[in-house]
Amino acid sequence: MSIHIPRGTADVLPGEVELWQFIEQKSRDLCQRFNYKEIRTPIFEHTELFQRGVGETTDIVEKEMYTFQDKGGRNITLRPEGTAAVVRSFAEHKLFGDPNQPVKLYYIGPMFRYERPQAGRMRQFTQFGVEALGSYDPSIDAEVIALAMGLYEELGIHDLRLEVNSVGCNTCRPVHRDHLVQHLGERREELCADCQSRFDRNPLRILDCKAEKCKEITKQAPNITEHLCDDCSPNFEQVKEHLTRLGIAYHVNPRMVRGLDYYTQTAFEIMAEGFGAITTICGGGRYNGLVESIGGHDSPGIGFAMSIERVLLTLQSQKIELPVKRELDCYVVAVGEQAEKEAVCILNKLRKHGLRADKDYQGRRMRAQFKAADRNQARVTLIIGDDELEKGIAVVRTMATGEQQEVNLNEVVNFIATNMNTIEEEK
Template sequence: MIQIPRGTQDILPKDTYKWQYIEQRLHKIAQNYNYKEIRTPVFESTELFVRGVGGSTDIVNKEMYTFKDKGDRSMTLKPEGTAPVVRSYIENKMQHDVNQPVKVYYQAPMFRYERRQKGRYRQFVQFGIEAIGVEDPLIDVEVLSMLMHIYQSFGLKNLKLYINSIGDQNSRAAYNQALVDHFRPSIHEFCSDCQVRIDTNPMRILDCKKDRDHPLVQNAPVIYDYLNDESKAYFEEVKQNLDALGIPYEVDYNLVRGLDYYTHTAFELMSDAEGFGAITTLCGGGRYNGLLELLDGPSETGIGFALSIERLLLALEAEGLELPEPEGIDLYICTLDESASTAAGRLVHKLRTEGISCDMDYKHRKLKAQMKDADRKGASHTIVIGETELDSNEAELKNMTTGESKKISLGDVEEIRTIIEEK
């Protein structure tokens, strides 16, 4: 039997309403902050991610789904959303748009070949936002406030926002050199990945899952000590504006987010809800001041975040929060014989085209079984059609909640609509 690929999932009809509810809310919140949707291809040139995400990252080295197309070009299924958005920004010359900064959001499947864990899949759905074209602490705070707004709007309480500054390029370079000096004498004690990272991206050593408890990691240099005055002033303004909005946060000087393009503000949102699992990160992001130039674009800067809908659902489950189930259909038509089924089919078609949700029996079941089916489908009203109703062109429209019935003309859609809307 052919089975689902490892690390993926089927989202069945009994659960899709949760996804739809979350997606609609995410879109609405983004639009309230004046972010517009952008849609990029599900696969891109492999070079985009090698250059944009960084050749030293696990994403590029270990997790990408890469293939050759029929033109012998290397393509990769999207492992993350920022690089494709930036590619589109550059290619479509969006720096010339009248509205600046360019504020966009996306929602799309992403693909990473990584070890299967609770709430983490090889195909997952990511929602993210990017604000490109302005470097200002206020836009950083807008992004952080939207992030908190999203999670709090679902009723989540066990949230902790951690922020840090990686500083500008000069500060980052100074810090990287300090890390090299710190780790180099004992780098042979670290995993093979870290032995490569010390020459490519030393900050990635601090993210290593294998060596996180190594004493040299525990007492590594703190990035704040290597920030220049401009970077410190930028970070202080971010914190002051968060305070002004009443958004709680904690500064974590070990939070460096190892992707090659991050500068200045970096952040992660965590859940400390009991039962959430070992991986508590809900969302992460930061500012990228060199990414556009790295991809041959203009000298512009951006900031954004990305969240996994799967992990959002896991957080809701951990806090015992239920999403509202959708209402059932407006009408279920029961039939007593074959001629009634034909007439019901015509009526169902007419009602659906007029915006009334309805269904009917297709298995030629007894009336009692049809009424049970109507109840399972959450029908607010029912109609029973038989020979008598066909001859008179009238039937009883029954309210399934109150039990009240009203006689209606089978061809009068507006009359049916009026009674249904009275519920």
């Protein structure tokens, strides 16, 4: 019986992986401009990290985590999101003592959630995210949002919709909680089973329920923005002011609470036309109590995460082609036993010069080798045979024009490397 890939996962094959590399490199370049440094955390962590960090009443912790016991009897979970692991690392390595504050970090890597697989929602998926830890300044909130919006714009994604909200803090949230419980109390039995369970533990999560029945029941529920305290209300106003000054259009959505318990104050989502409808492609917000909740020094933070898979689906939906370089610089065509041996040496020299080069390994005839050069979109072919070897030359053909010239065999590698920019212009 043949073995197939596990459900909810996907192979990224040559031809597609170049798109991933392009997006990842764009992300890294943008983070460098914003002075964010890369961090790499383990793919698995102690389960308690996500229970305490993400929240025990979240769908992620209750339903979606890949959790197992290792040989030492420890409960281990494949990371379902990136923030908790970054915050754990921040606390464990005492980065709150770094003189450069806030500590600005980014990550790119696989996450795991046991969900029903569908477009843009796989059981293994790749997230790009940033975290800024150590500042309460509302301008860092705007900066994080600007970075996320900037990446989409640089990729050419359009018709973006930014929704923002404030989910308050430990001072104003209990007030909103009391009003929410009072409003929903008479209809508690009509809520879905999950929301009935959340009613006592974390009623705010009911506003995030996707069940149509619960959406209808909570339609007239009181909004957190009506109960913001004297710290959260001006903070939210300053975040919005910064966004306006940066020229970033936004919509206030007082119903948005996000799906993770650690959020405080600023919360946001970025949406785009894709998948046949307006779809959330990025989400983030503040988490001022998260570091302390996992045993670290109390430090504020804000960040976001986006799925690379959803970025690709959005690009596809909006018919945007990325300028991905797929072609070879040079394909070596060799005919004859001695020419084949010389081709191996020339190929190695071309690669040492930083050129993308290849040759035939199937013993094909010259015509078939030229077809291979075309398939590989080679910018030039370097042709050598027994006659060329006797004369000490090689023939260099520019594929876009068909123009050929003879070059001394000892100088042909330097010739190609030196003239590659000219060849690009002709192409």
